[in-house]
Amino acid sequence: MSPIVKLNKVSKSFGSLNVLQGVSFDVAQGSVVAIIGRSGSGKSTALRCMNGLEKINGGEITVCNHHLHQNVTKAQLRALHLDVGIVFQSYNLFPHLTVGQNIMLAPKWVRKQSKAEAKDLAAEVLGKVGLAEKFDAYPEQLSGGQQQRVAIARSLAMQPKLMLFDEVTSALDPELTGEVLKVMENLAKDGMTMVLVTHEMAFAKGVGDKVIFMHQGKVWEEGDGEILSAPQTPELRQFVGNGL
Numbered sequence: 001m002s003p004i005v006k007l008n009k010v011s012k013s014f015g016s017l018n019v020l021q022g023v024s025f026d027v028a029q030g031s032v033v034a035i036i037g038r039s040g041s042g043k044s045t046a047l048r049c050m051n052g053l054e055k056i057n058g059g060e061i062t063v064c065n066h067h068l069h070q071n072v073t074k075a076q077l078r079a080l081h082l083d084v085g086i087v088f089q090s091y092n093l094f095p096h097l098t099v100g101q102n103i104m105l106a107p108k109w110v111r112k113q114s115k116a117e118a119k120d121l122a123a124e125v126l127g128k129v130g131l132a133e134k135f136d137a138y139p140e141q142l143s144g145g146q147q148q149r150v151a152i153a154r155s156l157a158m159q160p161k162l163m164l165f166d167e168v169t170s171a172l173d174p175e176l177t178g179e180v181l182k183v184m185e186n187l188a189k190d191g192m193t194m195v196l197v198t199h200e201m202a203f204a205k206g207v208g209d210k211v212i213f214m215h216q217g218k219v220w221e222e223g224d225g226e227i228l229s230a231p232q233t234p235e236l237r238q239f240v241g242n243g244l
Ligand code: ADP
Pocket: 014, 017, 019, 037, 038, 039, 040, 041, 042, 043, 044, 045, 046
């Protein structure tokens, strides 16, 4: 099967800083790819390039049949965003709207769904993240872990073909990370294609079909979860040895 995401020799610079230096990898449909690496190695930039949030300087990216290159247009990006969801460390729910209203916004305004349709869908995705009973709650009434699960539900309501997660548990207290990881694990079991940047090594190893270790803007090592048990390079050995 052809991959749903393909990065081919992607480069990205900010001024004189070469953040991505010829990054290539594939994501198979229905698989989970975990990107790990030190802070500053280019993980978030790679993810943002996949969603067109950053324009690349060289190479090419194909995501769900959308072709991203240096001259991608706004219309192409709008089409891309209908297929790709992204969730960040900060969940940014609107505080003055209920959970249900937060989730219904984009389906109503972007997908032009009726209120009834959007409401049914919101209830369904809230159920998927285990928060069906929080439809009418306000964000401030929820824990950080619950708010992040709502943010994931909000993204799912757009019915993406691919989900990108950038360190979605990093801002949470340790006792709340498990519930968010569980939601992501269930999504993976449901067949969602996911690319996630994470510091949770056990999760990367257990749930990732592929693990990519980035170092200094390059894919330094790539393989299944076993690369974490048997690193081939001193850099990955040191990274797993130190935990972070
Ligand atoms: P990671 O997610 O692996 O920690 P990032 O992709 O966020 O790494 O950042 C890689 C490098 O690019 C860092 O040195 C960072 O400071 C730099 N960088 C990221 N975004 C920008 C930007 N918008 N402008 C300038 N430099 C940036």
